[in-house]
Amino acid sequence: MSESRELLALRSVSKSYGQVPVLHGVDLSIRDGEFLAVLGPSGSGKTTVLRLIGGLESVSSGAIYLDGRDISAVPINRRPFNTVFQDYALFPHMSVAANVGYGLSVRGRPKAEIGKKVAEALDLVQLGAFANRQPAQLSGGQRQRVALARALICEPRLVLLDEPLAALDLMLRRQMQEFLKSIQREIRTTFLFVTHDQEEAIALGDRICVMEGGYIRQIGTPHTLYYRPNCPFVARFFGDNNLVPGTLGAVDGDLRAIDTALGRLVCSTGGDTALMQAPEGTAAFAAFRPEALRPAVEDDVNRFSGTLSEISFHGAATIAHVATTPGDVRLRLRLASQVEGIALGEGETLALGFSPAQSHLVLA
Structure with missing residues (x-):
């Protein structure tokens, strides 16, 4: 992708739980409109980065900037981000349409507006005919697309995806990878995608951030990391x-x-x-x-x-x-x-x- 302006930045961000440090002075720049994959083994700190950006956790030191403004203390409901989780987090008692429109409902938007935007979001994820179904009546891939539609309907500046494909079988994962990438290119919203799967990071990321032990080891295009690792860990882990x-x-x-x-x-x-x-x-x-x-x-x-x-x-x-x-x-x-x-x-x-x-x- 062509060079674009910085949307979000982490500057010297550290995080500890009690006396246990899990992130060490992380610096990360996320470009407007890019698909950034954050890759690492369990315990590398990748999900902590996502949770700090989303406001699910608070930084221990350092700061997070959106458009150059410090949002470290901004509560989760005032950050223009939405998260797609691995377990989908759909409301089982609500229809697909009600799940997708929930964010607009709690904002008090008019019913006519909600109905229009829900229809547009479901068409975007190719589930327009499923609006009245319950989550239990959907396949895993369909539930994942409902979760994505719910995340996109409020037009967030950044979509955070926390290993959303990990529970799917191999063929469905590959189909969803292609689907996610095509959706992101179509709507040009910034995606931050957390994964432990190197092939998935290569398939999806415009750039890949490789983490280990609470540190960022290398950031670059898939081609750069694949052929030009900068340290033994990246060389061994990535490829x-x-x-x-x-x-x-x-x-x-x-x-x-x-x-x-x-x-x-x-x-x-x-x-x-x-x-x-x-x-x-x-x-x-x-x-x-x-x-x-x-x-x-x-x-x-x-x-x-x-x-x-x-x-x-x-x-x-x-x-x-x-x-x-x-x-x-x-x-x-x-x-x-x-x-x-x-x-x-x-x-x-x-x-x-x-x-x-x-x-x-x-x-x-």
Whole structure:
């Protein structure tokens, strides 16, 4: 997406429950009209960020700004945000239409206006024919769309989504991912989407914020995080990179050597100043994805042998573990399941390699 103005900002926000800190001086900028995915494992602080923004929790220190105005002390009912929860939080005794129009009802809007806006919201989420049904008569995906319509009907500046697809089966999750993204593009409302699923973050996010242990580790586009992780945690968590430890050697353009147990490897720095200027001998990792590792070709600069084990078929791909020689480094190999002339078998030894362009250095 093109660069847009800042809508919301967290500045040095920390949160503790009693003596237990859960967020540490978080700085986060959310752009107007973007789909921001906040990704991390359990306990990373991602849901706490959502709850602080929504007003469900108060900050321990720091401030939250909307359009440059401090809203840290503004109560939840005066923040122009709405939240979609994992459990939908629909009223079981109300019809779909009554659930969707509830926010307008408590604001005292006229019935005619509510009816018109409810019809528009249900049409937006493709549930116009379900207005008189009860939540119990809907599928999980339909209930999720009702919850989304209820969140959108009051025209919030920001929609907060707290792992809303986690309870759905795989096929329905993928359908809802496509639906959410198309809705967000159509109405151009800012979405902040919390998830622990890397594939979901890639599918939905214009940008992704990766969290761990109450800290933001990296923010960037899916492409940047996938191919240019900035630390070992992001490299491991976001995309299952192979990480080979070593020490930095000489720089050659935007490439740099790293001395490892596999021998001297050559990897991309991506033009990163910190990687190019770090002194020789600095501890670092050569990071390359399982799909970048492949049977070697004659001119591979990064070349070594590996013995295959734990081979598993995943439909379009075959995954194997590799014990390398030299170095006895454990790596993961991902190949298309149909590769002409290659029959993978456990215990087989292959010459393997990867291109410097398909790798990245990560400081330890």
